[in-house]
Amino acid sequence: MYGLLLPVGQVASTFFAWSKILGSYERVLGAILYRLIFTVLFVMCFYWIPETPYQSYTKHGSVEAAEILQRLRSSDAENIQIELNLLRSVAGNDLDTQREATLKEIITTPQYRKHFLCVVVTFSLLMGRGFSNVLAFSDKILLEAGISQDVVTPTSMGAFFLSALASAGAIIAMRKYDCRTLMIVSDIFIVLSHALMTASIQTSKQIPGMSWGAFAALYLFMAAFGVITTATFALLGVLCVDRTRSLCLLIGGAGFWFLAWFVGFISPYLAVWIQGYAFLIWMGTTVLSMVHFSLFVPMTKGKTENEIQTFFRK
Known part of the structure; x- marks a missing residue:
């Protein structure tokens, strides 16, 4: 979605910056106005952005992970169970493998x-x-x-x-x-x-x-x-x-x-x-x-x- 909104914003910011609209050439101001609108919309919608299935599984268990998978995939129960089994195999039983990696670990x-x-x-x-x-x-x-x-x-x-x-x-x-x-x-x-x-x-x-x-x-x-x-x-x-x-x-x-x-x-x-x-x-x-x-x-x-x-x- 961000990849699509970025070029849409280019059109909007150029329009707002057009001298016939603002009276002077201010493309940066036009870009700021556009980004401000979508920043506010993003903050308003942030509450409904779900965790990833992996994060939900490691923090809350398989029930909530299954609910998120259903929202994201709209799959039947059998496919949801297959993906849950995959999450279990990836996460394992070691709590150390369930947390996010540090920069030192990545390097x-x-x-x-x-x-x-x-x-x-x-x-x-x-x-x-x-x-x-x-x-x-x-x-x-x-x-x-x-x-x-x-x-x-x-x-x-x-x-x-x-x-x-x-x-x-x-x-x-x-x-x-x-x-x-x-x-x-x-x-x-x-x-x-x-x-x-x-x-x-x-x-x-x-x-x-x-x-x-x-x-x-x-x-x-x-x-x-x-x-x-x-x-x-x-x-x-x-x-x-x-x-x-x-x-x-x-x-x-x-x-x-x-x-x-x-x-x-x-x-x-x-x-x-x-x-x-x-x-x-x-x-x-x-x-x-x-x-x-x-x-x-x-x-x-x-x-x-x-x-x-x-x-x-x-």
Whole structure:
């Protein structure tokens, strides 16, 4: 759900920030207004967010765990019992295996360490593709590439709306394709978008028609990023086990927000130092992401938790 709400927020924040709405260009203020709305809604709905079946089983026993499984799976009693038996086999009788793992345990346990690094790098690199740069400065980028000032903001909103549609489409695509496959293919398109944007910015003055390349690059980037966002959030939870999931996602989330800030912070300086070639930096981090997915992220579709974790035991 978060993966879908993020691109929807891009459209809303750009709309609120449009000078014809607020009277001045304030995209950051628009983003804050949007996020404030959903923060309040999240707090209001937090009471109804259930524990995971594993947490419920280890804290309260099989009865409450069965109730949560019924809410999440809508399965018949036989399937619920099969999953409860699996929870018992995972939790065991040793109380030490039922609590959440500490950071020291994760670092010193080879299997946990591998999937911890996999989650943190995957989560952090989500923003390393240059998204904060595109979100905050898309109008400026399009202007530099020769797009008319009258249409840059509507163009940005259209691209962000396309990202929301692509994110919704990714939810459907994940029924058939593995998340890792979707992310690698989307990264290929992001690399192409960075290359096209660089060419457009550098040649628009000599070749006016190249301004349309920036238009296409923005739409290509946002569509691919919408797929990657949804696939990333779907993938993160299944890469971990219950004992390590909360800590992995907590530290991975910190990396995610640090990269979000860093990309937005460094982008204006890169625009001064290397001008239109700044997008090549984000192209490089996108290539690193593709290498990471290819070598260190397992296929997860149709696999059990034990089969996924076997990848990290090697």
